[in-house]
Amino acid sequence: MxxxxxxxxxxxxxxxxxxxxxxxxxxxxxxxxxNLGKPLLKLAGSVPKGGDLGAYFSLEEESTQELATLVLYLCEELIEYLVALLERIDDLNVKLESLAKSGRAGVY
Incomplete structure (x- = not known):
């Protein structure tokens, strides 16, 4: 599937x-x-000029619950995209190589 x-x-x-x-x-x-870089380029356009995503959580200005949630989800997804996904692909490749060496390739 x-x-x-x-x-x-x-x-x-x-x-x-x-x-x-x-x-x-x-x-x-x-x-x-x-365009595999498009998500990062779109993120760059969302970041305030001269600032960062942390600026949305300023102590001087109140952020809405909705905006805070969206930014946190964005950070989580970005970590998945940049770090976790690559690690999972590496883990999968190691497992597939192991299966191939054991003669069980194609069993997955």
């Missing part, structure tokens, strides 16, 4: 010729077709 979901996501961004390729090839072909 995960593989089909990933294939579907890749196919929406790729030309017809690349849609016929295996998922690994599709994933390698994505960067020129999908």
């Amino acid at each position: 995960c593989r089909r979901s990933l294939e579907g996501l890749a196919k929406t961004a790729l030309c017809v010729e690349l849609q016929r390729e295996v998922l690994a090839t599709q994933a390698e072909a994505l960067p020129p077709h999908v």
Whole structure:
């Protein structure tokens, strides 16, 4: 099910010729077709000029519960995107290599 979901996501961004390729090839072909840096660039546009996200939590000015929640969610998702996702990918690759060495590749 995960593989089909990933294939579907890749196919929406790729030309017809690349849609016929295996998922690994599709994933390698994505960067020129999908702006993977867009989330970070959009975040940069959200940060106040000359400030940072912490400015939303100033002691002098009151922040709304909604804004505070949105900024906290954003920080959590950003950590997931920049740190946790890479670690999970590394962990998956180590596990897949281990399965391949044990002759159980493709069992997942």
